[in-house]
Amino acid sequence: MQARVALVTGGTGGIGTSIVKRLAGMGHKVATNFRDEARGRAWHQGMKDAGFDIAMAAGDVSSPEQAAALVQEVERQLGPVEILVNNAGITRDSTFHKMSAQQWNEVICTNLNSCFNVTRPVIEGMRQRKWGRIVQISSINGQKGQYGQANYAAAKAGMHGFTISLAQENARFGITVNTVSPGYIGTDMVMAVPEEVREKIIAQIPTGRLGTPEEIAYAVGFFIPDEAGWITGANLSANGGQYMGW
Numbered sequence: 042m043q044a045r046v047a048l049v050t051g052g053t054g055g056i057g058t059s060i061v062k063r064l065a066g067m068g069h070k071v072a073t074n075f076r077d078e079a080r081g082r083a084w085h086q087g088m089k090d091a092g093f094d095i096a097m098a099a100g101d102v103s104s105p106e107q108a109a110a111l112v113q114e115v116e117r118q119l120g121p122v123e124i125l126v127n128n129a130g131i132t133r134d135s136t137f138h139k140m141s142a143q144q145w146n147e148v149i150c151t152n153l154n155s156c157f158n159v160t161r162p163v164i165e166g167m168r169q170r171k172w173g174r175i176v177q178i179s180s181i182n183g184q185k186g187q188y189g190q191a192n193y194a195a196a197k198a199g200m201h202g203f204t205i206s207l208a209q210e211n212a213r214f215g216i217t218v219n220t221v222s223p224g225y226i227g228t229d230m231v232m233a234v235p236e237e238v239r240e241k242i243i244a245q246i247p248t249g250r251l252g253t254p255e256e257i258a259y260a261v262g263f264f265i266p267d268e269a270g271w272i273t274g275a276n277l278s279a280n281g282g283q284y285m286g287w
Contacts, residue, residue: 042266045174046119047071048112050102050159051129052095053084055228056178059254060126063262065093069124072096072115102129103150108158121170122163126261127156127200128178137191145192152196156203164211173216174265177204178257181224181280197222201276208274217273221260224280227251247282 052061052073065071073095075081081097088095096118100111116122130152133144156177167173182190183197201220208218225231225242231251232239243250260279263269278284 042068045069045123045265046115046121047124047126048115048122048159048163049073049126049128050155053081054128055230056223056226056254056257057128058084058088059258060128060178060261061088061095062091062093063255063258064124064126064265065095067262067265069265070096070119072098072119074098074100074102074111074129076101102155102159103147105158105161108155109162112159112162121166123167123170123172124174124176124265125160125163126176126178127159129155130178130180130196132190132193134189134193136189140192148192149196152193153199153203156200160207164207164216167216168211168214171215173211173214174269175204175207175216175218176261176264177201177218177220178261179220179222179276181222181278181284184222184276184278184286185284204276205274212273215270217264217270219264219273220276221257221264222276222278222280223252223257223260224278224283225251226254226257228254245283246280250281252279252281 047064047069049057049060051057053075061071061073085097098111098114100107102108133148135144177200179200180197182194186194204218204220257279260277
């Protein structure tokens, strides 16, 4: 497999770290962004200690200007971005009748607007080179909804609308655009939930367990090789059977 330049947004989180490792393990040159410099440096050192040489660039992907600067810096370090994984995401949970405009806007800007902000600076280069891979990390809750997450579910559902439109526009340029929709994954955030709440979640999952970040990274990796070039506009649900749809 030819080594490509890959950018994973939000790569310092639980799922993001596994995606970064997976793509690096496939032989690609991988970069990610950070907002908190101290946390970013600590993560970078940890990856180095684990044998992964990952490029780092500052940038808040909810900002069009910072996202453009981020892409420019990654391309300065590694070359043109050929693989993009839009993984950055946050939650600001609240029932809608109590949700503030700030809670709504922060989630929409970070989870959905970031897809535009980061993809726009790389798409023209992909079209010129006649090759590209773009993967959005959505969520089971973008498919089935979730109590207290109208903002998050709206953003995650919007990501797939973005995927299928972009897929249609760019298929003839050798660019595939797909979505991975994880279910409940055993990240630090989920493991911090009280045990009795986790048990209720697991009881709804046919496989009887939480997923692992590595399993989501495997799903992302599936879309990357040349052999996956005929798969575009797809949504891969990786949720242990918790939500099954066509």
